[in-house]
Amino acid sequence: MIQLSAKILEKEEVACDHYRLALDAPLISKDAHPGQFVHVKITSQYMPLLRRPFSIHRINSSGIEILFRVVGTGTRLLAEKRVGDELDIIGPLGHGFMAKEDTFTAILVAGGVGVAPLFALAERLRQFTEVKMLIGSKTKTGIICLEKLEALGIGVQVATDDGSLGIKGIATDLLEDFLVTAASPQLPIYGCGPMPMLKVLSEIAQLYSSPCQISLEANMACGVGACLGCVVKMVDHHSPSHFEYKRVCVDGPVFDAKEILWR
Amino acid sequence: MEPNLSVNIGKLRLKNPVLVASGCFGYGQEYAELIDLSMLGGIILKGITLKERKGNPPPRIVETSSGMLNAIGLQNMGLSRFLKEKLPLLSDIPTTIIANICGETPEEYATIARELSNKEGIDALEINVSCPNVSHGGMLFGQDMMLTFEVVNQVRKATTLPLIVKLSPNVTDIVPIAQAAVDGGADAISLINTLLGMALDIESRKPCLSNITGGLSGPAIKPVALRMVRDVCKFVTVPVIGQGGIMTWEDSLEFLLVGATAVCIGTANFVNPKAGVEIIEGIRDYMKQRKMVKMGEIRM
Numbered sequence: 001m002i003q004l005s006a007k008i009l010e011k012e013e014v015a016c017d018h019y020r021l022a023l024d025a026p027l028i029s030k031d032a033h034p035g036q037f038v039h040v041k042i043t044s045q046y047m048p049l050l051r052r053p054f055s056i057h058r059i060n061s062s063g064i065e066i067l068f069r070v071v072g073t074g075t076r077l078l079a080e081k082r083v084g085d086e087l088d089i090i091g092p093l094g095h096g097f098m099a100k101e102d103t104f105t106a107i108l109v110a111g112g113v114g115v116a117p118l119f120a121l122a123e124r125l126r127q128f129t130e131v132k133m134l135i136g137s138k139t140k141t142g143i144i145c146l147e148k149l150e151a152l153g154i155g156v157q158v159a160t161d162d163g164s165l166g167i168k169g170i171a172t173d174l175l176e177d178f179l180v181t182a183a184s185p186q187l188p189i190y191g192c193g194p195m196p197m198l199k200v201l202s203e204i205a206q207l208y209s210s211p212c213q214i215s216l217e218a219n220m221a222c223g224v225g226a227c228l229g230c231v232v233k234m235v236d237h238h239s240p241s242h243f244e245y246k247r248v249c250v251d252g253p254v255f256d257a258k259e260i261l262w263r
Numbered sequence: 264m265e266p267n268l269s270v271n272i273g274k275l276r277l278k279n280p281v282l283v284a285s286g287c288f289g290y291g292q293e294y295a296e297l298i299d300l301s302m303l304g305g306i307i308l309k310g311i312t313l314k315e316r317k318g319n320p321p322p323r324i325v326e327t328s329s330g331m332l333n334a335i336g337l338q339n340m341g342l343s344r345f346l347k348e349k350l351p352l353l354s355d356i357p358t359t360i361i362a363n364i365c366g367e368t369p370e371e372y373a374t375i376a377r378e379l380s381n382k383e384g385i386d387a388l389e390i391n392v393s394c395p396n397v398s399h400g401g402m403l404f405g406q407d408m409m410l411t412f413e414v415v416n417q418v419r420k421a422t423t424l425p426l427i428v429k430l431s432p433n434v435t436d437i438v439p440i441a442q443a444a445v446d447g448g449a450d451a452i453s454l455i456n457t458l459l460g461m462a463l464d465i466e467s468r469k470p471c472l473s474n475i476t477g478g479l480s481g482p483a484i485k486p487v488a489l490r491m492v493r494d495v496c497k498f499v500t501v502p503v504i505g506q507g508g509i510m511t512w513e514d515s516l517e518f519l520l521v522g523a524t525a526v527c528i529g530t531a532n533f534v535n536p537k538a539g540v541e542i543i544e545g546i547r548d549y550m551k552q553r554k555m556v557k558m559g560e561i562r563m
Contacts, residue, residue, distance in 0.1 A: 001296045001297065002296070002297075003297055003536060003537065041534065041535070046329040046481070046482045046483075046510070047328060047329055048326055049326060049329055049330060049331060049481050049482070049530075049534060050326050050331060050533060050534060051533070051534065088535075090297065090536070218321070218322075219322060219324055219325065219326075220324075221324050221331060221333070221530075221533040222287075222289075222293070222532065222533045223533075224289075224293045224294065224297070224536070225289060225293045226287065226288055226289035226293040226294065226309075226532070226533075227286065227287065227289075227324070227333070227335070227533060228286075228309075228318060228323070228335045228338050229323050229324035229333060229335065230321075230323075230324070231318070231321050231323065231338070232321065233320070233321075241317070243317075244317065245317055245318055245320075245321070245338060250293075
Protein backbone atom coordinates (compact mmCIF):
# COMPACT_ATOMS: atom_id res chain seq x y z
CA MET A 1 0.00 0.00 0.00
CA ILE A 2 1.38 3.37 -1.01
CA GLN A 3 0.07 6.91 -1.51
CA LEU A 4 1.37 8.57 -4.64
CA SER A 5 0.63 11.07 -7.36
CA ALA A 6 -0.18 9.21 -10.57
CA LYS A 7 -0.24 10.82 -13.99
CA ILE A 8 -3.13 9.95 -16.30
CA LEU A 9 -1.47 8.24 -19.28
CA GLU A 10 -4.59 7.41 -21.29
CA LYS A 11 -8.24 8.31 -21.18
CA GLU A 12 -10.94 6.62 -23.20
CA GLU A 13 -14.71 6.98 -23.24
CA VAL A 14 -15.48 3.29 -23.70
CA ALA A 15 -19.25 3.82 -23.82
CA CYS A 16 -21.74 6.53 -22.94
CA ASP A 17 -20.79 7.72 -19.41
CA HIS A 18 -18.16 4.96 -19.05
CA TYR A 19 -14.51 5.93 -18.89
CA ARG A 20 -11.20 4.11 -18.74
CA LEU A 21 -8.14 5.80 -17.27
CA ALA A 22 -4.62 4.38 -17.43
CA LEU A 23 -2.51 5.64 -14.53
CA ASP A 24 1.25 5.83 -14.26
CA ALA A 25 1.74 3.90 -11.01
CA PRO A 26 4.30 1.08 -11.29
CA LEU A 27 4.78 1.11 -7.50
CA ILE A 28 1.13 0.15 -7.12
CA SER A 29 0.87 -2.27 -10.04
CA LYS A 30 3.87 -4.33 -8.90
CA ASP A 31 1.93 -5.47 -5.82
CA ALA A 32 -1.60 -5.38 -7.25
CA HIS A 33 -3.88 -8.39 -7.59
CA PRO A 34 -7.18 -8.68 -9.45
CA GLY A 35 -10.06 -7.63 -7.17
CA GLN A 36 -8.04 -5.05 -5.25
CA PHE A 37 -8.83 -1.35 -5.50
CA VAL A 38 -7.29 2.10 -5.41
CA HIS A 39 -8.61 5.03 -3.37
CA VAL A 40 -8.62 8.17 -5.47
CA LYS A 41 -8.68 11.82 -4.41
CA ILE A 42 -10.51 13.48 -7.24
CA THR A 43 -10.10 17.12 -6.25
CA SER A 44 -8.02 19.09 -3.78
CA GLN A 45 -11.15 21.11 -2.96
CA TYR A 46 -13.53 20.10 -0.17
CA MET A 47 -16.36 19.12 -2.54
CA PRO A 48 -16.41 16.18 -2.91
CA LEU A 49 -14.42 15.72 0.26
CA LEU A 50 -13.77 12.00 0.43
CA ARG A 51 -11.73 9.75 -1.79
CA ARG A 52 -13.50 7.38 -4.15
CA PRO A 53 -12.66 3.67 -4.36
CA PHE A 54 -12.20 2.14 -7.83
CA SER A 55 -11.47 -1.50 -8.50
CA ILE A 56 -8.36 -2.17 -10.52
CA HIS A 57 -9.38 -2.89 -14.10
CA ARG A 58 -6.01 -3.85 -15.57
CA ILE A 59 -2.56 -4.39 -14.13
CA ASN A 60 0.61 -3.91 -16.19
CA SER A 61 4.23 -2.93 -15.63
CA SER A 62 3.66 0.81 -16.11
CA GLY A 63 0.71 1.03 -13.78
CA ILE A 64 -2.95 0.26 -13.48
CA GLU A 65 -6.19 1.09 -15.22
CA ILE A 66 -9.54 1.94 -13.74
CA LEU A 67 -12.89 1.73 -15.51
CA PHE A 68 -15.87 3.59 -14.12
CA ARG A 69 -19.37 4.79 -14.83
CA VAL A 70 -20.42 8.36 -14.07
CA VAL A 71 -22.90 8.08 -11.21
CA GLY A 72 -22.44 11.26 -9.16
CA THR A 73 -20.36 14.33 -8.45
CA GLY A 74 -17.09 12.48 -7.87
CA THR A 75 -17.18 10.34 -10.98
CA ARG A 76 -18.39 13.31 -13.06
CA LEU A 77 -15.35 15.33 -11.99
CA LEU A 78 -13.08 12.36 -12.63
CA ALA A 79 -14.50 12.01 -16.13
CA GLU A 80 -13.46 15.62 -16.81
CA LYS A 81 -9.77 14.91 -16.10
CA ARG A 82 -7.34 14.98 -18.99
CA VAL A 83 -4.31 12.98 -20.04
CA GLY A 84 -1.34 14.43 -18.14
CA ASP A 85 -3.37 15.41 -15.05
CA GLU A 86 -2.17 13.95 -11.74
CA LEU A 87 -4.32 12.01 -9.31
CA ASP A 88 -3.51 11.39 -5.64
CA ILE A 89 -4.12 7.67 -5.21
CA ILE A 90 -3.62 5.06 -2.48
CA GLY A 91 -3.28 1.41 -3.38
CA PRO A 92 -3.34 -1.44 -3.88
CA LEU A 93 -5.97 -1.88 -1.18
CA GLY A 94 -8.15 -4.73 0.07
CA HIS A 95 -8.30 -8.46 -0.50
CA GLY A 96 -8.70 -9.44 -4.12
CA PHE A 97 -9.87 -12.64 -5.79
CA MET A 98 -8.21 -15.89 -4.78
CA ALA A 99 -7.40 -17.16 -8.24
CA LYS A 100 -6.70 -20.85 -7.86
CA GLU A 101 -4.49 -22.38 -10.48
CA ASP A 102 -6.74 -25.33 -11.22
CA THR A 103 -7.91 -26.81 -14.47
CA PHE A 104 -11.61 -26.05 -14.09
CA THR A 105 -13.25 -23.56 -16.36
CA ALA A 106 -13.64 -20.29 -14.46
CA ILE A 107 -16.97 -18.53 -14.87
CA LEU A 108 -16.92 -14.76 -14.48
CA VAL A 109 -20.30 -13.06 -14.16
CA ALA A 110 -20.49 -9.28 -14.57
CA GLY A 111 -23.38 -6.88 -14.24
CA GLY A 112 -22.79 -3.61 -16.12
CA VAL A 113 -19.61 -1.86 -15.01
CA GLY A 114 -18.99 -4.87 -12.72
CA VAL A 115 -16.89 -6.07 -15.62
CA ALA A 116 -14.15 -3.67 -14.42
CA PRO A 117 -12.40 -5.90 -11.82
CA LEU A 118 -13.33 -9.13 -13.60
CA PHE A 119 -11.30 -8.04 -16.63
CA ALA A 120 -8.10 -8.07 -14.57
CA LEU A 121 -9.10 -11.44 -13.17
CA ALA A 122 -9.79 -12.81 -16.66
CA GLU A 123 -6.36 -11.68 -17.83
CA ARG A 124 -4.78 -13.47 -14.88
CA LEU A 125 -6.85 -16.69 -15.06
CA ARG A 126 -6.54 -17.21 -18.80
CA GLN A 127 -2.84 -17.93 -18.30
CA PHE A 128 -3.68 -21.30 -16.78
CA THR A 129 -7.33 -22.09 -17.37
CA GLU A 130 -10.30 -21.61 -19.66
CA VAL A 131 -12.25 -18.47 -18.84
CA LYS A 132 -15.92 -17.90 -19.59
CA MET A 133 -17.34 -14.40 -19.14
CA LEU A 134 -21.06 -13.73 -18.81
CA ILE A 135 -22.06 -10.07 -19.00
CA GLY A 136 -25.46 -8.53 -18.39
CA SER A 137 -26.77 -5.00 -18.73
CA LYS A 138 -30.02 -3.08 -19.26
CA THR A 139 -29.22 -2.47 -22.90
CA LYS A 140 -26.41 -2.99 -25.44
CA THR A 141 -24.71 0.34 -24.74
CA GLY A 142 -24.00 -0.87 -21.19
CA ILE A 143 -22.13 -3.96 -22.41
CA ILE A 144 -18.49 -2.90 -22.23
CA CYS A 145 -15.13 -4.54 -22.91
CA LEU A 146 -16.72 -7.15 -25.19
CA GLU A 147 -14.23 -6.92 -28.06
CA LYS A 148 -11.21 -6.69 -25.78
CA LEU A 149 -12.25 -9.81 -23.92
CA GLU A 150 -12.82 -11.70 -27.16
CA ALA A 151 -9.42 -10.55 -28.39
CA LEU A 152 -7.92 -12.22 -25.32
CA GLY A 153 -9.54 -15.46 -26.42
CA ILE A 154 -12.15 -15.39 -23.70
CA GLY A 155 -15.57 -16.79 -24.51
CA VAL A 156 -18.12 -14.08 -23.80
CA GLN A 157 -21.90 -14.38 -23.62
CA VAL A 158 -24.16 -11.38 -23.28
CA ALA A 159 -27.63 -10.76 -21.85
CA THR A 160 -29.59 -7.52 -22.03
CA ASP A 161 -32.88 -6.67 -20.35
CA ASP A 162 -34.28 -5.39 -23.65
CA GLY A 163 -32.69 -8.03 -25.86
CA SER A 164 -30.75 -5.42 -27.85
CA LEU A 165 -27.61 -7.59 -27.62
CA GLY A 166 -27.24 -11.28 -26.78
CA ILE A 167 -30.14 -13.04 -25.11
CA LYS A 168 -33.08 -11.14 -23.64
CA GLY A 169 -32.62 -11.64 -19.92
CA ILE A 170 -30.07 -11.16 -17.17
CA ALA A 171 -26.51 -12.37 -16.59
CA THR A 172 -27.59 -15.00 -14.07
CA ASP A 173 -29.88 -16.57 -16.70
CA LEU A 174 -26.74 -17.18 -18.77
CA LEU A 175 -25.08 -18.71 -15.73
CA GLU A 176 -27.90 -21.18 -15.11
CA ASP A 177 -27.96 -22.18 -18.78
CA PHE A 178 -24.23 -22.74 -18.68
CA LEU A 179 -24.18 -24.76 -15.47
CA VAL A 180 -27.07 -27.00 -16.55
CA THR A 181 -25.11 -28.13 -19.57
CA ALA A 182 -21.59 -27.96 -18.06
CA ALA A 183 -19.61 -31.19 -18.34
CA SER A 184 -17.96 -30.90 -14.92
CA PRO A 185 -19.66 -29.88 -11.66
CA GLN A 186 -18.63 -27.29 -9.07
CA LEU A 187 -17.06 -24.84 -11.50
CA PRO A 188 -15.62 -21.79 -9.71
CA ILE A 189 -17.69 -18.63 -10.12
CA TYR A 190 -16.51 -15.04 -9.73
CA GLY A 191 -18.97 -12.14 -9.74
CA CYS A 192 -19.24 -8.38 -9.62
CA GLY A 193 -22.30 -6.22 -10.20
CA PRO A 194 -25.40 -4.83 -8.51
CA MET A 195 -26.48 -6.41 -5.20
CA PRO A 196 -29.69 -8.07 -6.47
CA MET A 197 -27.67 -9.79 -9.20
CA LEU A 198 -25.02 -10.93 -6.74
CA LYS A 199 -27.67 -12.35 -4.44
CA VAL A 200 -29.12 -14.50 -7.25
CA LEU A 201 -25.59 -15.44 -8.28
CA SER A 202 -24.82 -16.64 -4.79
CA GLU A 203 -28.02 -18.73 -4.69
CA ILE A 204 -27.23 -20.39 -8.01
CA ALA A 205 -23.66 -21.09 -6.88
CA GLN A 206 -24.95 -22.79 -3.77
CA LEU A 207 -27.42 -24.86 -5.80
CA TYR A 208 -24.60 -26.16 -8.00
CA SER A 209 -22.09 -26.42 -5.11
CA SER A 210 -19.80 -24.03 -6.93
CA PRO A 211 -17.25 -22.01 -4.97
CA CYS A 212 -18.26 -18.39 -5.50
CA GLN A 213 -16.29 -15.22 -4.86
CA ILE A 214 -17.95 -11.86 -5.26
CA SER A 215 -16.64 -8.33 -5.22
CA LEU A 216 -18.73 -5.84 -3.24
CA GLU A 217 -18.93 -2.09 -3.41
CA ALA A 218 -19.65 0.37 -0.58
CA ASN A 219 -19.36 4.02 0.32
CA MET A 220 -15.99 4.40 1.98
CA ALA A 221 -14.17 7.00 3.98
CA CYS A 222 -10.69 5.76 4.94
CA GLY A 223 -10.27 2.70 2.68
CA VAL A 224 -7.73 1.18 5.09
CA GLY A 225 -9.91 -0.37 7.79
CA ALA A 226 -9.86 2.47 10.30
CA CYS A 227 -13.28 4.13 10.11
CA LEU A 228 -15.64 1.11 9.91
CA GLY A 229 -17.86 3.06 7.54
CA CYS A 230 -18.10 0.50 4.72
CA VAL A 231 -19.27 -2.63 6.52
CA VAL A 232 -21.47 -5.45 5.23
CA LYS A 233 -23.37 -8.00 7.27
CA MET A 234 -21.63 -11.36 7.31
CA VAL A 235 -22.17 -14.78 8.89
CA ASP A 236 -20.31 -15.25 12.18
CA HIS A 237 -20.53 -18.80 13.48
CA HIS A 238 -18.89 -17.84 16.78
CA SER A 239 -21.24 -15.01 17.69
CA PRO A 240 -24.49 -15.64 19.60
CA SER A 241 -26.33 -13.47 17.07
CA HIS A 242 -24.63 -15.32 14.18
CA PHE A 243 -23.63 -12.17 12.38
CA GLU A 244 -20.89 -9.58 12.34
CA TYR A 245 -20.12 -6.50 10.30
CA LYS A 246 -17.04 -6.81 8.12
CA ARG A 247 -15.24 -4.02 6.32
CA VAL A 248 -15.48 -4.02 2.53
CA CYS A 249 -12.17 -2.11 2.34
CA VAL A 250 -9.86 -4.55 4.15
CA ASP A 251 -11.82 -7.74 4.81
CA GLY A 252 -13.04 -7.51 1.18
CA PRO A 253 -13.91 -6.16 -1.30
CA VAL A 254 -13.91 -9.80 -2.47
CA PHE A 255 -15.81 -12.17 -0.19
CA ASP A 256 -16.88 -15.79 -0.26
CA ALA A 257 -20.54 -15.57 -1.32
CA LYS A 258 -21.54 -18.07 1.39
CA GLU A 259 -20.39 -15.66 4.11
CA ILE A 260 -22.67 -12.79 3.12
CA LEU A 261 -26.01 -12.30 4.89
CA TRP A 262 -28.27 -11.09 2.09
CA ARG A 263 -31.15 -8.79 2.92
CA MET B 264 16.89 28.13 16.58
CA GLU B 265 14.75 25.04 15.98
CA PRO B 266 11.33 25.55 17.64
CA ASN B 267 10.33 23.14 20.39
CA LEU B 268 6.92 21.73 19.52
CA SER B 269 6.38 19.71 22.67
CA VAL B 270 3.38 20.44 24.88
CA ASN B 271 2.10 19.24 28.24
CA ILE B 272 -1.42 17.93 28.72
CA GLY B 273 -1.43 17.72 32.51
CA LYS B 274 1.40 15.34 33.32
CA LEU B 275 1.30 13.91 29.80
CA ARG B 276 4.04 15.24 27.54
CA LEU B 277 3.43 15.20 23.79
CA LYS B 278 6.38 15.54 21.38
CA ASN B 279 4.25 17.89 19.30
CA PRO B 280 0.70 19.24 19.53
CA VAL B 281 -0.84 17.15 16.75
CA LEU B 282 -2.95 14.15 17.70
CA VAL B 283 -5.10 11.93 15.50
CA ALA B 284 -8.70 11.54 16.60
CA SER B 285 -10.53 8.55 17.98
CA GLY B 286 -12.46 6.61 15.36
CA CYS B 287 -10.43 8.17 12.58
CA PHE B 288 -7.20 6.24 12.94
CA GLY B 289 -8.19 2.73 14.07
CA TYR B 290 -5.51 1.35 16.39
CA GLY B 291 -2.67 3.06 14.55
CA GLN B 292 -1.41 0.07 12.58
CA GLU B 293 -3.98 0.67 9.84
CA TYR B 294 -1.91 3.69 8.74
CA ALA B 295 1.57 2.30 9.47
CA GLU B 296 2.34 1.62 5.79
CA LEU B 297 1.33 5.13 4.74
CA ILE B 298 2.98 7.38 7.31
CA ASP B 299 5.72 7.30 9.94
CA LEU B 300 3.58 6.99 13.09
CA SER B 301 6.46 8.22 15.27
CA MET B 302 6.04 11.68 13.74
CA LEU B 303 2.63 12.17 15.35
CA GLY B 304 2.17 13.87 18.71
CA GLY B 305 -0.09 11.00 19.68
CA ILE B 306 -2.75 8.57 18.56
CA ILE B 307 -6.20 8.40 20.15
CA LEU B 308 -7.53 4.89 19.66
CA LYS B 309 -10.94 3.80 18.39
CA GLY B 310 -13.48 3.92 21.27
CA ILE B 311 -13.43 0.93 23.60
CA THR B 312 -16.53 -0.34 25.40
CA LEU B 313 -16.78 -3.01 28.11
CA LYS B 314 -18.58 -5.49 25.87
CA GLU B 315 -18.21 -6.02 22.15
CA ARG B 316 -20.44 -3.74 20.07
CA LYS B 317 -21.50 -4.74 16.58
CA GLY B 318 -22.31 -1.15 15.63
CA ASN B 319 -25.13 0.20 13.48
CA PRO B 320 -26.35 -1.43 10.25
CA PRO B 321 -25.04 0.07 7.00
CA PRO B 322 -25.17 2.55 5.37
CA ARG B 323 -23.10 4.18 8.09
CA ILE B 324 -21.52 7.08 6.25
CA VAL B 325 -22.61 9.64 3.72
CA GLU B 326 -20.78 12.56 2.21
CA THR B 327 -22.33 16.02 2.63
CA SER B 328 -21.27 19.53 1.59
CA SER B 329 -17.61 19.82 2.65
CA GLY B 330 -18.18 17.16 5.25
CA MET B 331 -19.47 13.73 6.07
CA LEU B 332 -22.02 12.16 8.39
CA ASN B 333 -21.20 8.97 10.23
CA ALA B 334 -23.23 6.66 12.42
CA ILE B 335 -20.80 3.82 13.09
CA GLY B 336 -22.34 3.12 16.49
CA LEU B 337 -19.07 2.43 18.33
CA GLN B 338 -18.40 -0.92 16.68
CA ASN B 339 -15.51 -2.44 18.62
CA MET B 340 -14.32 -5.78 19.94
CA GLY B 341 -14.86 -4.94 23.62
CA LEU B 342 -12.35 -4.51 26.41
CA SER B 343 -11.16 -8.10 26.91
CA ARG B 344 -10.41 -8.76 23.24
CA PHE B 345 -8.80 -5.32 22.99
CA LEU B 346 -6.43 -6.24 25.82
CA LYS B 347 -5.57 -9.55 24.16
CA GLU B 348 -5.44 -8.58 20.49
CA LYS B 349 -4.62 -4.88 20.19
CA LEU B 350 -2.79 -3.78 23.34
CA PRO B 351 0.34 -5.91 22.67
CA LEU B 352 0.79 -4.13 19.32
CA LEU B 353 0.60 -0.64 20.83
CA SER B 354 3.90 -0.57 22.72
CA ASP B 355 5.68 -0.92 19.36
CA ILE B 356 4.26 2.41 18.17
CA PRO B 357 6.82 5.07 19.11
CA THR B 358 4.43 7.82 20.11
CA THR B 359 1.90 8.65 22.83
CA ILE B 360 -1.12 6.35 22.84
CA ILE B 361 -4.41 7.51 24.31
CA ALA B 362 -7.29 5.06 24.77
CA ASN B 363 -10.81 6.38 24.19
CA ILE B 364 -13.36 4.80 26.51
CA CYS B 365 -17.15 4.76 26.46
CA GLY B 366 -19.68 3.19 28.83
CA GLU B 367 -23.39 2.88 29.46
CA THR B 368 -23.02 3.74 33.17
CA PRO B 369 -20.42 5.70 35.17
CA GLU B 370 -19.38 2.39 36.77
CA GLU B 371 -18.71 0.89 33.35
CA TYR B 372 -16.42 3.81 32.44
CA ALA B 373 -14.58 3.27 35.74
CA THR B 374 -14.21 -0.46 35.12
CA ILE B 375 -12.66 0.09 31.70
CA ALA B 376 -10.37 2.80 33.10
CA ARG B 377 -9.18 0.51 35.87
CA GLU B 378 -8.44 -2.30 33.42
CA LEU B 379 -6.45 0.03 31.16
CA SER B 380 -4.38 1.45 34.00
CA ASN B 381 -0.76 0.36 34.51
CA LYS B 382 -0.78 -1.30 31.11
CA GLU B 383 2.24 -0.83 28.92
CA GLY B 384 1.14 0.87 25.72
CA ILE B 385 -1.54 3.17 27.20
CA ASP B 386 -0.35 6.64 28.22
CA ALA B 387 -3.66 8.40 28.90
CA LEU B 388 -7.42 8.05 28.62
CA GLU B 389 -9.94 10.05 26.69
CA ILE B 390 -13.41 9.79 28.22
CA ASN B 391 -16.02 9.76 25.49
CA VAL B 392 -19.17 11.43 26.79
CA SER B 393 -20.06 12.63 23.32
CA CYS B 394 -20.74 9.77 20.88
CA PRO B 395 -24.00 10.79 19.15
CA ASN B 396 -24.69 7.37 17.60
CA VAL B 397 -25.45 5.07 20.52
CA SER B 398 -28.76 4.74 22.37
CA HIS B 399 -27.25 4.40 25.87
CA GLY B 400 -24.37 6.38 27.33
CA GLY B 401 -22.09 8.44 25.10
CA MET B 402 -23.54 11.85 24.34
CA LEU B 403 -26.36 11.44 26.89
CA PHE B 404 -23.75 11.88 29.63
CA GLY B 405 -22.04 14.77 27.90
CA GLN B 406 -25.30 16.70 27.58
CA ASP B 407 -25.77 16.85 31.35
CA MET B 408 -23.51 18.68 33.80
CA MET B 409 -24.16 16.36 36.74
CA LEU B 410 -23.75 13.17 34.69
CA THR B 411 -20.53 14.47 33.15
CA PHE B 412 -19.20 15.19 36.62
CA GLU B 413 -20.30 11.75 37.82
CA VAL B 414 -18.62 9.85 34.96
CA VAL B 415 -15.36 11.79 35.21
CA ASN B 416 -15.29 11.59 38.98
CA GLN B 417 -15.76 7.81 38.98
CA VAL B 418 -13.04 7.37 36.37
CA ARG B 419 -10.76 9.72 38.33
CA LYS B 420 -11.08 7.45 41.36
CA ALA B 421 -10.32 4.38 39.23
CA THR B 422 -7.07 5.50 37.62
CA THR B 423 -4.05 7.76 37.91
CA LEU B 424 -3.70 8.00 34.11
CA PRO B 425 -4.03 11.51 32.65
CA LEU B 426 -7.71 12.07 31.80
CA ILE B 427 -8.98 13.93 28.77
CA VAL B 428 -12.74 14.45 28.52
CA LYS B 429 -14.15 14.70 25.01
CA LEU B 430 -17.22 16.91 24.85
CA SER B 431 -20.22 17.06 22.56
CA PRO B 432 -21.14 20.27 20.72
CA ASN B 433 -24.79 19.21 20.84
CA VAL B 434 -25.57 21.28 23.93
CA THR B 435 -26.99 24.74 24.65
CA ASP B 436 -23.90 25.91 26.52
CA ILE B 437 -20.73 23.85 26.51
CA VAL B 438 -18.86 25.89 29.13
CA PRO B 439 -20.63 24.55 32.27
CA ILE B 440 -20.22 20.99 30.95
CA ALA B 441 -16.49 21.60 30.46
CA GLN B 442 -16.29 22.98 34.00
CA ALA B 443 -18.16 19.93 35.35
CA ALA B 444 -15.56 17.71 33.69
CA VAL B 445 -12.75 19.73 35.28
CA ASP B 446 -14.48 19.57 38.67
CA GLY B 447 -14.77 15.81 38.24
CA GLY B 448 -11.01 15.55 37.82
CA ALA B 449 -10.27 16.01 34.11
CA ASP B 450 -6.67 16.90 33.25
CA ALA B 451 -7.73 18.22 29.86
CA ILE B 452 -10.78 18.85 27.71
CA SER B 453 -11.05 17.87 24.07
CA LEU B 454 -13.72 19.28 21.79
CA ILE B 455 -15.68 19.08 19.63
CA ASN B 456 -17.08 15.64 18.83
CA THR B 457 -19.38 15.57 15.78
CA LEU B 458 -22.50 17.68 15.31
CA LEU B 459 -25.73 15.76 15.11
CA GLY B 460 -27.17 15.93 11.60
CA MET B 461 -28.93 14.06 8.84
CA ALA B 462 -29.22 13.74 5.07
CA LEU B 463 -31.94 12.37 2.79
CA ASP B 464 -31.99 10.66 -0.56
CA ILE B 465 -34.80 12.33 -2.51
CA GLU B 466 -35.02 9.41 -4.98
CA SER B 467 -35.66 6.72 -2.37
CA ARG B 468 -37.32 9.35 -0.11
CA LYS B 469 -35.42 7.87 2.83
CA PRO B 470 -32.62 8.99 5.16
CA CYS B 471 -29.13 8.25 3.76
CA LEU B 472 -28.04 6.60 7.02
CA SER B 473 -29.73 3.54 8.47
CA ASN B 474 -29.47 5.21 11.88
CA ILE B 475 -31.36 8.21 10.36
CA THR B 476 -29.09 10.70 12.16
CA GLY B 477 -25.31 10.80 12.32
CA GLY B 478 -22.41 12.94 13.41
CA LEU B 479 -21.24 15.66 11.03
CA SER B 480 -17.49 16.16 10.65
CA GLY B 481 -15.08 17.67 8.16
CA PRO B 482 -14.25 21.25 7.14
CA ALA B 483 -17.94 22.21 7.25
CA ILE B 484 -17.89 22.22 11.08
CA LYS B 485 -14.65 24.10 11.69
CA PRO B 486 -16.17 27.53 12.45
CA VAL B 487 -18.52 25.99 15.02
CA ALA B 488 -15.68 24.03 16.61
CA LEU B 489 -13.44 27.06 16.76
CA ARG B 490 -16.08 29.18 18.49
CA MET B 491 -16.69 26.47 21.10
CA VAL B 492 -12.98 25.87 21.69
CA ARG B 493 -12.48 29.59 22.25
CA ASP B 494 -15.39 29.69 24.74
CA VAL B 495 -13.99 26.77 26.73
CA CYS B 496 -10.38 28.03 26.60
CA LYS B 497 -11.46 31.37 28.07
CA PHE B 498 -13.18 29.67 30.97
CA VAL B 499 -11.35 26.53 32.09
CA THR B 500 -7.88 26.33 33.61
CA VAL B 501 -6.87 22.93 32.16
CA PRO B 502 -5.35 22.41 28.69
CA VAL B 503 -7.78 22.17 25.78
CA ILE B 504 -7.37 19.94 22.73
CA GLY B 505 -9.08 21.60 19.79
CA GLN B 506 -10.68 19.64 17.01
CA GLY B 507 -13.42 19.79 14.43
CA GLY B 508 -12.81 20.10 10.71
CA ILE B 509 -9.05 20.66 10.77
CA MET B 510 -7.70 19.86 7.30
CA THR B 511 -4.51 21.96 7.10
CA TRP B 512 -1.82 23.50 9.28
CA GLU B 513 -3.54 26.86 8.81
CA ASP B 514 -6.72 25.40 10.31
CA SER B 515 -4.80 24.01 13.26
CA LEU B 516 -3.19 27.40 13.91
CA GLU B 517 -6.61 29.01 14.30
CA PHE B 518 -7.31 26.57 17.15
CA LEU B 519 -3.90 27.21 18.72
CA LEU B 520 -4.46 30.97 18.42
CA VAL B 521 -7.69 30.86 20.42
CA GLY B 522 -5.93 28.98 23.19
CA ALA B 523 -5.91 25.26 22.41
CA THR B 524 -2.77 23.54 23.73
CA ALA B 525 -2.97 20.79 21.12
CA VAL B 526 -5.11 19.87 18.13
CA CYS B 527 -6.66 16.67 16.92
CA ILE B 528 -7.06 15.56 13.30
CA GLY B 529 -10.10 13.45 12.43
CA THR B 530 -11.79 13.32 9.04
CA ALA B 531 -8.69 14.78 7.34
CA ASN B 532 -6.93 11.42 7.86
CA PHE B 533 -9.45 9.78 5.51
CA VAL B 534 -8.90 12.41 2.85
CA ASN B 535 -5.13 12.53 3.22
CA PRO B 536 -3.39 10.05 5.52
CA LYS B 537 -0.39 12.40 5.56
CA ALA B 538 -2.49 15.29 6.95
CA GLY B 539 -1.20 14.99 10.53
CA VAL B 540 2.44 14.89 9.49
CA GLU B 541 1.99 17.79 7.06
CA ILE B 542 0.27 19.85 9.76
CA ILE B 543 3.21 19.33 12.15
CA GLU B 544 5.59 20.57 9.44
CA GLY B 545 3.35 23.57 8.77
CA ILE B 546 3.27 24.57 12.43
CA ARG B 547 7.06 24.22 12.65
CA ASP B 548 7.60 26.44 9.59
CA TYR B 549 5.13 29.05 10.91
CA MET B 550 7.07 29.21 14.19
CA LYS B 551 10.43 29.42 12.43
CA GLN B 552 9.27 32.29 10.25
CA ARG B 553 8.12 34.20 13.32
CA LYS B 554 11.18 33.20 15.36
CA MET B 555 9.00 31.47 17.94
CA VAL B 556 10.82 28.86 20.02
CA LYS B 557 8.04 27.29 22.04
CA MET B 558 4.38 26.42 21.52
CA GLY B 559 3.06 28.81 24.19
CA GLU B 560 4.09 31.76 22.02
CA ILE B 561 1.49 30.99 19.36
CA ARG B 562 -1.54 31.79 21.48
CA MET B 563 -2.93 35.22 20.70
